Amino acid sequence: MPTSLGISVGTSGVGSALRVDTETGSTTEYRRLAADSDRSRELGDLVFDAVSLMCAHLADRPVVNVAYRTDEQAETVRLAAEREGRHVRLVPETAAMLAFLRTVGLRSEAGTVAIADLGATGTTVSVLDQSTGTVLRSARTEEVSGNALGTRIYERVLRSTSTMRTRRRIDSELLAARCQGAQEVLTTADVARIDIAEAGPDASVTLTRADLHELSADLADTAAAFTRRICTGSTPHPRTLALVGGAAGVPALADAIAGAFDGDTMRVAEPAS
Incomplete structure (x- = not known):
């Protein structure tokens, strides 16, 4: 029963995908470990935390x-890996992405593709x-990010709690985690409820898909313009994004971003993984 484990290294943590091939087909299990806010464990150690977690039952x-983004991460x-006495194969992130996209429908053809x-x-x-x-060609902007949107959601929810009578001070880290969860829920649902336990068992703030759209509107414009500039400035122009x-x-x-791109756009089922 062949198995392979893919690890994706990022600033916010480590994503992992365990693929198991059997006679009846293959399955893939996804997990994610968030980086410690106090950075008590280095990124490399977090990679092997993920390896241990995913392989414990094998x-x-x-x-x-x-997959790594920078030479420093590699x-x-x-x-x-040397400390753990383990062998790993280091793969540039762009190469890993291209290999993954081909498994979910990207045609292998002449020309270029944008990611x-x-x-x-x-x-x-x-x-x-x-x-x-x-x-x-590759360029990066820090103006558009999940954290930037997360901060806006957190501040919106925190303002909504200002009129609540709380029994104790609101835990900022716990509230941020709940806001992150709500952001993920709203990628597929129209409404997300954020519990405010410090104000009682039934206290909550409701966030809607429309709220998410409002909070991300200018970020969306910036992302679209940035993507258009990189893609139109490349020769030949990519036909798929x-x-x-x-x-x-x-x-x-x-x-x-899809609306600003002159070509086909691929959206994958597990974009975070």
């Missing part, structure tokens, strides 16, 4: 592939040669 060690993982990665701390748009996987990263699940951001 009889054999799987092949482990780690070195951090390499040093952690817009809307992550926790910024948005990166890369244009790759389809045949070789070579990155022809793929949206990945956690913030790609935000409808307003994804719709604005």
Whole structure:
């Protein structure tokens, strides 16, 4: 029963996907470990926390592939692998993305493809040669990110609690986590409820898809203009754009970028993974 484990390294944490091939087909299990806010554990250590978590029930060690964005991330993982006495295969993030996209329908053809990665701390748009996987152009902006939108949601919810009579001080970290959960819910639902336990068991703030759209409107405009500039400035122009990263699940951001791109847009089922 062949197995392989893919690890994606990011600023906000580590995503992992365990693929198991059987006679009846293959299954993939996704998990995510968030980075410690106090950075008590290094990114490389977090990678092997994920490896241990995903492989605890396996009889054999799987092949482990780690996708990295920067040389610094690669070195951090390499040093952690030496400490753990484990072998991992380090893969540039763009190469990993291209390989993944081909498993979900991207045609392998001549020309270029663009990938817009809307992550926790910024948005990166890369244009790759389809045949070789070579990155022809890549740029990053920190103006559009999941964290930027998350901060706006948190501040909106916190303002809504100002008229509540709370029994104790609101836990900011817990509220931020609940706001993050609401943001994820609103990628598919119209309404999300955020419990305010400090104000009583029934106290809550309701956030709607319309609220999310309002809070992300200017971020969407910025993301669209940034993506258009990178793609139109590349030769040849990419004919397909793929949206990945956690913030790609935000409808307003994804719709604005797709609308600004002159070509086909791919949206994947698990953009954060």
